[in-house]
Amino acid sequence: MREEVLKVISNEPIAKDTYKMVLCGAAEKQKAGQFVEIKLDGFTLRRPFCVADQDGDRISVVYKVLGAGTRAMTEIKEGEELNTLTSLGNGFNLTLCDRPLLIGGGLGIAPLLYLAKELKRQGKSIDIILGAKNKDELILIDEFSKFCNVYPATDDGSLGFKGNTVALALTVEGDYDGYYACGPEIMLKNLSKLSIDGEISMEARMGCGFGACMGCSIKTTGGYKRVCKEGPVFMRSEVLYE
Amino acid sequence: MSNLSVSLFGYTLKNPIIPASGTFGFGYEFSEYYDINCLGSIALKGTTLEPRYGNPLPRIAECPAGMINAIGLQNPGAEAVVNDELIKLSKVYEGKVIANVGGHSVDEYVKAVEIVSKSDMVFAVELNISCPNVKGGGLAFGTDPKTAENLTREVKKHCDKPLIVKLSPNVTDVTELAKAVEIGGADGISLINTLLGMRLCLKTAKPIISTIKGGYSGIGVYPVALKMIYDVYKVTKIPIIGMGGVSSAENVIEMMYAGASAVMVGTQNLIDPYASKKIIDDLPKVMERYGIEKLSDIIGRAHNA
Ligand SMILES: Cc1cc2nc3c(=O)[nH]c(=O)nc-3n(C[C@H](O)[C@H](O)[C@H](O)COP(=O)(O)OP(=O)(O)OC[C@H]3O[C@@H](n4cnc5c(N)ncnc54)[C@H](O)[C@@H]3O)c2cc1C
Ligand SMILES: Cc1cc2nc3c(=O)[nH]c(=O)nc-3n(C[C@H](O)[C@H](O)[C@H](O)COP(=O)(O)O)c2cc1C
Ligand code: FES
Numbered sequence: 001m002r003e004e005v006l007k008v009i010s011n012e013p014i015a016k017d018t019y020k021m022v023l024c025g026a027a028e029k030q031k032a033g034q035f036v037e038i039k040l041d042g043f044t045l046r047r048p049f050c051v052a053d054q055d056g057d058r059i060s061v062v063y064k065v066l067g068a069g070t071r072a073m074t075e076i077k078e079g080e081e082l083n084t085l086t087s088l089g090n091g092f093n094l095t096l097c098d099r100p101l102l103i104g105g106g107l108g109i110a111p112l113l114y115l116a117k118e119l120k121r122q123g124k125s126i127d128i129i130l131g132a133k134n135k136d137e138l139i140l141i142d143e144f145s146k147f148c149n150v151y152p153a154t155d156d157g158s159l160g161f162k163g164n165t166v167a168l169a170l171t172v173e174g175d176y177d178g179y180y181a182c183g184p185e186i187m188l189k190n191l192s193k194l195s196i197d198g199e200i201s202m203e204a205r206m207g208c209g210f211g212a213c214m215g216c217s218i219k220t221t222g223g224y225k226r227v228c229k230e231g232p233v234f235m236r237s238e239v240l241y242e
Numbered sequence: 243m244s245n246l247s248v249s250l251f252g253y254t255l256k257n258p259i260i261p262a263s264g265t266f267g268f269g270y271e272f273s274e275y276y277d278i279n280c281l282g283s284i285a286l287k288g289t290t291l292e293p294r295y296g297n298p299l300p301r302i303a304e305c306p307a308g309m310i311n312a313i314g315l316q317n318p319g320a321e322a323v324v325n326d327e328l329i330k331l332s333k334v335y336e337g338k339v340i341a342n343v344g345g346h347s348v349d350e351y352v353k354a355v356e357i358v359s360k361s362d363m364v365f366a367v368e369l370n371i372s373c374p375n376v377k378g379g380g381l382a383f384g385t386d387p388k389t390a391e392n393l394t395r396e397v398k399k400h401c402d403k404p405l406i407v408k409l410s411p412n413v414t415d416v417t418e419l420a421k422a423v424e425i426g427g428a429d430g431i432s433l434i435n436t437l438l439g440m441r442l443c444l445k446t447a448k449p450i451i452s453t454i455k456g457g458y459s460g461i462g463v464y465p466v467a468l469k470m471i472y473d474v475y476k477v478t479k480i481p482i483i484g485m486g487g488v489s490s491a492e493n494v495i496e497m498m499y500a501g502a503s504a505v506m507v508g509t510q511n512l513i514d515p516y517a518s519k520k521i522i523d524d525l526p527k528v529m530e531r532y533g534i535e536k537l538s539d540i541i542g543r544a545h546n547a
Contacts, residue, residue: 208512215302
């Protein structure tokens, strides 16, 4: 964890209710799967967001407008400075497997972009399933298409496979020896249907984001673990859903 | 040179700032962020006899001037606190700490206190009789004066160290409780624990946290805490450790004027991991601004002003 004041380089909509914010001034290289927490004026608790990309000292986050905090974020202008905690959480294990499948649902697609770039740098070929309700809500598909084999899945069939990401993964899992996934809770839970194991990135409402309050503890086969400190990335097989 | 030291039960703290229970884990993880030896002391995460997972998620809800928590005393149990957590802490912290104990029955409190009070690192035990987040215990001990007095007396018999009883603000008259635990043999009183509160989701109209209600803390509770400390100071002779919404050195001085011998910082540590250190660093210049040379001189000053 590191407290840093980062400067907003840009803050633009990239899809319906979805924005990309680029911040500069980060001293450390973030690991793919780590997150940052942004202090917003007028809000008590910091807002956690996965690192969607990093280029030198520039970190990007992709966020969806959900409540008052993320709505206020859309008003933040270029040049403003934000108090931020960076390098939070554990990050993905980049040597988990040789032939990984990436699975992203909804906003969970964001952290997989940085992961995919890191895996690509290792010389791995990247296959990714990107899922959303419909074509319009499928984010970052053009960015991924530049260097990955993209398999879209939409609930309404408006693009690619008609159905959810797990249903699609079930049809191709034989080609892979592991996966990395991020997305809605129901998706992560259902990944247990696959015969291969993989890493999932989880969310929880956080008091602190750096391990002090026990606000985010989940049950795992290895005891209680904090999403913000031992996580947010866990092996799917280790997480015990209630 | 301003003098920041205060004394609690004969133990000298280099300054009155103590991170509050539940907002600082078992302390050692904060040593990754700063040298925690600057702290007056540390109050450990609430500890029970057996390990506890606590309440289901979500456990946290935000408020405009604070937060609601329903952790439910997640902790690894008294034995593990002494044998693992305090060993880890001893590697990065030279001072002594306050163990915080919760429970569901007199027997459970007594046994847990016996275990933690034996540790050399513990200079005092804080009895949490005010946790709103555990069923059938905690707060139940902290709302009836007679029950609180009896629990204090029983625990005191088995406690090798000074016993602090932590009071709840969720009562009609906190001074009744303060008097009762003093009669029961408490060596000190700490207050306030969290206020009961809740938040609802605007989309679903359902409570945000899993237990419906939780404990409200943070800057919004400061004036409530200050008033209770002021009132308790008037009716008891034992030292008071004040807390509730403290976020600045100015808050600390005001709380000491009201009667606190030491001050705990809670929620602010969660918002700013450096909060306790920043408050300590700010104290000398704020003392100078108000002409204070020795911090221990100002305890209860409001009552003679
Ligand atoms: C590790 C982690 C990574 C995340 N990464 C992203 C990301 O890359 N992009 C993205 O759009 N969102 C991400 N989220 C979710 C994001 O933090 C929430 O959408 C955001 O905090 C909502 O704030 P709000 O003020 O708009 O909502 P409100 O509902 O008004 O917020 C009230 C409180 O609840 C918390 N909260 C509400 N919803 C969530 C949620 N789903 N998860 C955690 N806390 C919540 C808020 O932080 C705040 O404390 C992530 C969450 C976590 C825990
Ligand atoms: C996340 C959280 C966990 C807490 N856990 C405990 C606990 O285990 N034992 C206890 O006595 N008080 C606990 N408290 C209460 C605090 O120690 C303190 O009394 C209260 O939060 C008021 O101070 P503040 O406004 O500075 O936070 C907890 C508070 C918070 C916010
Ligand atoms: S959010 Fe505080 S421990 Fe994870």
